[in-house]
Amino acid sequence: xxxxxxxRVRLGVLTENPExxxxxxxxxxxxxxxxxxxxxxxxxxxxxxxxxxxxCEAECNALANPYYDLERLGIYFVASPRHADVMLLSGVMxxxxxxxxxxxxxxxPEPKWVITLGDCPVMQAPFEKNYAIxxxxxxxxxxxxxxSGCPPSPLEIIQGLLEFLRKI
Amino acid sequence: xxxIARYAKETLLGFEIITVYExxxxxESISFKQPIIKTLAKKYPTAIWFERKMHDDFGxxxxxxxxxxxxxxxxxxxxDIHPLRKNFNQDKLAYSDYLAYKYxxxxxxxxFQVAVGPIHAGIIEPGHFQFSQAxxxxxxxxxxxxYKNRGIEKMLEGxxxxxxxxxxxxxxxxESIAYQICWRDIVLQATKQELPLAIKKRHALLLELExxxxxxxxxxxxxxxxxxxxxxxxxxxxxxxxRRKMREFTGHRFGFGAIDFxxxxxxxxxxxxxxxxxxxxxxxxxxxxxxxxxxxDRFDTTGVLSLRKALKYSTVGIVARASGVTQDxxxxxxxxxxxxIMASEVSGDVSARFKIxxxxxKNSLVMMHNFLQEDKSLLELSNINDGEYQSFSESSIGExxxxxxxxxxxxxxxxxxxxxxxxxxxxxxxMYHDIIADFPLINKSCDxxxxxxxx
Ligand code: SF4
Numbered sequence: 001x002x003x004x005x006x007x008r009v010r011l012g013v014l015t016e017n018p019e020x021x022x023x024x025x026x027x028x029x030x031x032x033x034x035x036x037x038x039x040x041x042x043x044x045x046x047x048x049x050x051x052x053x054x055x056c057e058a059e060c061n062a063l064a065n066p067y068y069d070l071e072r073l074g075i076y077f078v079a080s081p082r083h084a085d086v087m088l089l090s091g092v093m094x095x096x097x098x099x100x101x102x103x104x105x106x107x108x109p110e111p112k113w114v115i116t117l118g119d120c121p122v123m124q125a126p127f128e129k130n131y132a133i134x135x136x137x138x139x140x141x142x143x144x145x146x147x148s149g150c151p152p153s154p155l156e157i158i159q160g161l162l163e164f165l166r167k168i
Numbered sequence: 169x170x171x172i173a174r175y176a177k178e179t180l181l182g183f184e185i186i187t188v189y190e191x192x193x194x195x196e197s198i199s200f201k202q203p204i205i206k207t208l209a210k211k212y213p214t215a216i217w218f219e220r221k222m223h224d225d226f227g228x229x230x231x232x233x234x235x236x237x238x239x240x241x242x243x244x245x246x247x248d249i250h251p252l253r254k255n256f257n258q259d260k261l262a263y264s265d266y267l268a269y270k271y272x273x274x275x276x277x278x279x280f281q282v283a284v285g286p287i288h289a290g291i292i293e294p295g296h297f298q299f300s301q302a303x304x305x306x307x308x309x310x311x312x313x314x315y316k317n318r319g320i321e322k323m324l325e326g327x328x329x330x331x332x333x334x335x336x337x338x339x340x341x342x343e344s345i346a347y348q349i350c351w352r353d354i355v356l357q358a359t360k361q362e363l364p365l366a367i368k369k370r371h372a373l374l375l376e377l378e379x380x381x382x383x384x385x386x387x388x389x390x391x392x393x394x395x396x397x398x399x400x401x402x403x404x405x406x407x408x409x410x411r412r413k414m415r416e417f418t419g420h421r422f423g424f425g426a427i428d429f430x431x432x433x434x435x436x437x438x439x440x441x442x443x444x445x446x447x448x449x450x451x452x453x454x455x456x457x458x459x460x461x462x463x464x465d466r467f468d469t470t471g472v473l474s475l476r477k478a479l480k481y482s483t484v485g486i487v488a489r490a491s492g493v494t495q496d497x498x499x500x501x502x503x504x505x506x507x508x509i510m511a512s513e514v515s516g517d518v519s520a521r522f523k524i525x526x527x528x529x530k531n532s533l534v535m536m537h538n539f540l541q542e543d544k545s546l547l548e549l550s551n552i553n554d555g556e557y558q559s560f561s562e563s564s565i566g567e568x569x570x571x572x573x574x575x576x577x578x579x580x581x582x583x584x585x586x587x588x589x590x591x592x593x594x595x596x597x598x599m600y601h602d603i604i605a606d607f608p609l610i611n612k613s614c615d616x617x618x619x620x621x622x623x
């Protein structure tokens with residue numbers, strides 16, 4: 001374990017990666033303030049995959065890596081819709097998942113918002129409408145904001161969340 | 169003889185049932201009037217999902233099956249609709265009445281059921297797990313999937329191979345390169361062309377890079393599910409580095425659109441330096457994590473899949489190799505010449521699956537190094553010939569099978585067997601000596617795809 005702490009001290013903090021430049025710093029600062037003001041300190045997100053290819057989930061998981069470290073900004077992915085302010089919806093809303101996605105939305109306490117994540121839920125990904133697909137999501141849920149991309153990168157997701165916070 | 173897959177296709181006179189084994193393919197024709205076959209599940213237990221799927225897709229009846237429940241079609245799916253039939257063309261389906269699914273359950277004094285999913289607590293794909301519990305102990309688990317079924321097989325019918333490509337690369341995001349390589353091999357078979365060696369090496373390099381990203385992610389997540397978060401910080405940092413390399417080489421963080429027939433420049437010096445750094449980081453990680461006794465306490469003997477069961481259930485990939493099955497689609501001359509070493513463990517538990525990933529990761533770095541070649545090869549594709557084609561690749565999860573029939577220049581039948589489709593059926597076997605709190609850890613140690621399974 002000593003080796004680990006030695007490395008930890010030598011490596012320092014990774015999160016301020018120069019590659020991600022000032023823009024990210026600016027966004028992060030803004031997000032932090034908005035979250036503080038509008039959600040008294042923390043924004044709770046419930047991620048629902050309604051039929052994705054799993055790349056959108058992988059990018060949401062990447063938000064927790066040391067480069068992005070989303071939780072630092074007061075934004076959390078929570079384990080239950082009942083703890084959430086926002087539902088982040090990925091995937092094409094399959095025939096089999098749509099009833100469950102709607103149920104999850106019903107379980108979120110008011111006030112609540114839905115953000116669509118990636119091109120799938122708005123039918124902009126290459127998948128074509130067929131018997132198994134119920135998207136676009138707006139036919140089933142009230143969508144406040146959309147984060148486009150296939151998949152949107154972690155940075156784009158952070159930017160998208162910021163736009164959402166500006167909007168509401 | 170290893171059972172690989174079983175699927176159906178519609179012909180003019182009826183259905184053809186194709187059963188793929190390790191070294192042979194069996195075909196059986198049945199008529200529309202009597203669409204009846206016999207089950208293989210008595211000999212190969214994993215055949216049952218293939219057969220239940222056949223029934224949902226085509227209405228084929230498995231006469232002597234011990235399990236005739238629907239698989240892909242869920243509670244609200246209209247009865248008597250078989251979407252892969254050629255005469256089914258609807259692009260909209262209304263929900264029908266809710267008909268409850270009968271789970272496999274164990275009953276008895278004090279035995280209770282725990283239903284988990286389809287939506288889970290973390291950021292993961294949807295699927296359902298039904299446990300029969302005696303206190304904390306798991307008596308039985310039924311894995312139930314297909315919530316994500318997007319009707320991919322039907323969607324691709326009537327498209328050319330090139331039109332199908334953007335969809336194929338998005339069937340299972342974290343295996344995208346492996347899917348694209350299967351597609352590439354089918355294109356090459358259909359055009360009767362050979363791939364220049366340099367391009368083949370580039371593709372192989374990208375496949376190893378994809379494996380590197382996936383394994384690094386898991387090497388972080390598995391300890392994290394055992395309550396050891398520091399590993400995730402390191403694993404996810406290294407995975408992000410590798411993902412950025414993927415973007416650098418292909419213009420996309422997951423390599424969507426990466427497999428084509430042109431070689432592109434990779435700066436050898438920079439890449440080799442990066443490989444060396446990554447090697448050092450992994451050595452450090454290994455040295456450190458092998459020395460955390462409380463973690464190995466959690467990993468050892470948890471979620472055991474015996475060699476006998478691994479073989480009986482036709483498992484593939486990481487799961488199979490961790491139980492002592494030496495099976496890997498890369499075990500051929502091309503890969504062996506570039507440094508491939510078969511990873512192998514025998515204990516079949518979470519530890520073994522973790523260690524297999526470490527072994528493979530280190531081997532991938534060696535191979536990526538050997539696959540580097542600066543060259544400007546290009547392949548002009550010739551015309552695509554009609555025919556029945558099949559290809560395999562080894563994704564970061566395991567053996568992937570793709571089968572495409574082309575008729576009049578377009579796809580007549582598209583079939584995929586993701587490695588997850590067989591491995592999911594073996595997951596319940598790993599649970600019998602464990603408590604329910606171990607489930608997330610065991611599940612993560614297999615890290616199977618839901619999207620590739622559900623299609
Ligand atoms: S938007 Fe693109 S990356 Fe996201 S789930 Fe859909 S296909 Fe995958």
